[in-house]
Amino acid sequence: MKSQASFWEADVSKNRYDLIVVGAGIVGLSSALFYKRKHSEKQVLVLDRASHPLGASTRNAGFACVGSIGEHLADMEKESEKNIGRRIIRRYRGLQLLKETLGEKAIGYEACGGYEFFNSQQKFKEVAPEIDHFNGWLEELLGEEGVYEAQRLEGYPVIYNRLEGALHPGKMMQELIRKTSESGVEIRWNAPVQEVGSSGEVELQNGESSSLILKGQNVLMAVNGFARKLLPEIEVHPARGLVLVTDEQDVMPWKGTFHHDRGYIYFRNIGNRLLIGGARNIAVEEEETNQFGINERIKDYLIGFVSNVLRLPPGWQIDYEWSGIMGFTPTKTPIVERVDGCRYIAAGLSGMGIAIGMDVGRSAAEMMD
Numbered sequence: 001m002k003s004q005a006s007f008w009e010a011d012v013s014k015n016r017y018d019l020i021v022v023g024a025g026i027v028g029l030s031s032a033l034f035y036k037r038k039h040s041e042k043q044v045l046v047l048d049r050a051s052h053p054l055g056a057s058t059r060n061a062g063f064a065c066v067g068s069i070g071e072h073l074a075d076m077e078k079e080s081e082k083n084i085g086r087r088i089i090r091r092y093r094g095l096q097l098l099k100e101t102l103g104e105k106a107i108g109y110e111a112c113g114g115y116e117f118f119n120s121q122q123k124f125k126e127v128a129p130e131i132d133h134f135n136g137w138l139e140e141l142l143g144e145e146g147v148y149e150a151q152r153l154e155g156y157p158v159i160y161n162r163l164e165g166a167l168h169p170g171k172m173m174q175e176l177i178r179k180t181s182e183s184g185v186e187i188r189w190n191a192p193v194q195e196v197g198s199s200g201e202v203e204l205q206n207g208e209s210s211s212l213i214l215k216g217q218n219v220l221m222a223v224n225g226f227a228r229k230l231l232p233e234i235e236v237h238p239a240r241g242l243v244l245v246t247d248e249q250d251v252m253p254w255k256g257t258f259h260h261d262r263g264y265i266y267f268r269n270i271g272n273r274l275l276i277g278g279a280r281n282i283a284v285e286e287e288e289t290n291q292f293g294i295n296e297r298i299k300d301y302l303i304g305f306v307s308n309v310l311r312l313p314p315g316w317q318i319d320y321e322w323s324g325i326m327g328f329t330p331t332k333t334p335i336v337e338r339v340d341g342c343r344y345i346a347a348g349l350s351g352m353g354i355a356i357g358m359d360v361g362r363s364a365a366e367m368m369d
């Protein structure tokens, strides 16, 4: 790579960082924080292309969840029970790590529980007989007794999960940025990385015609759904997710976090507002993109669900709508590995990054010198 920077700019940037992390989402910042805590003398830099984390970490639904029985059963059609057991442990421990590291208050954590929601009695009858088996299994895996329980809510059958909760992703990232900066990590915003070379050269694009090359002893790419832009061969596929938030309702019957249809649809309350998202499965190919945007078909579907199934009173409105970009691996297991030379990757959180993001970041920090 040839530098287009001035001699002076290049001169001050030629000192090698011990670690450069590309991407300031939950994974990138956690990797930098845990690496710096272990190696306080080392120089660590985090680069993000935007003025704030712009992928999934501040654009998600804020579910702190270990998974519904329906989701685990669907995963078992593709993966071994052993792998799914490992993932449940990772989600559970990842949430503990997140709460311990940042503090429950700082991330707006609410131990409200999670519900698997069924609008068909037949679907409920397929899943409910598994409750005892899953309770035994989670007791073995996590040492937690009686995790799942069948209940009824607003006339619908639900399976309650007492381990789950909700948090405020904006506050979570704010606190993570604060703690990471405080540890001595340098964070640069508006710093889009064009290319990462196997010897640790990181090319930053500044406007149309100027670029700057930084050097890292180790370079970690933590860009999740955007990973293929830097590593076209990597098996992390982008997936866009849509979220809607309603106006304040006089009464909010849906309190807590809710999963429906194997986790494809999710909803929760934010005070007296309803947040609903997902339904990516009705337009899988269209949503395999790393471009932000609103899919009107999915939006209409979610609106219909709120009116007809959740039955918010007529006249409810959408106050916020946004999309975020996730990264999925074929098995939903994240890729945390050395690519070659100085290059490492931690990506493919597969829609579970609140639960596993900090743990993935810590594993990434441990694999580098």
Ligand SMILES: Cc1cc2nc3c(=O)[nH]c(=O)nc-3n(C[C@H](O)[C@H](O)[C@H](O)COP(=O)(O)OP(=O)(O)OC[C@H]3O[C@@H](n4cnc5c(N)ncnc54)[C@H](O)[C@@H]3O)c2cc1C
Pocket (backbone or CB within 6 Å): 022, 023, 024, 025, 026, 027, 028, 047, 048, 049, 050, 052, 053, 054, 055, 056, 057, 058, 059, 060, 061, 062, 063, 064, 065, 191, 192, 193, 194, 222, 223, 224, 225, 226, 229, 240, 241, 242, 243, 277, 323, 324, 325, 326, 346, 347, 348, 349, 350, 351, 352, 353, 354, 355, 356, 357
């Ligand atoms: C709509 C939606 C709802 C979700 N809901 C939940 C939920 O309720 N619970 C849960 O556990 N998970 C949820 N997730 C998933 C979770 O948010 C992600 O798994 C997690 O945030 C991924 O974190 P990350 O750090 O790997 O990636 P990201 O947060 O996407 O961070 C990647 C960062 O890399 C930066 N970047 C990209 N390319 C470059 C470049 N070339 N140069 C410099 N910087 C770059 C981006 O700006 C971004 O800040 C949801 C995701 C979405 C989209």
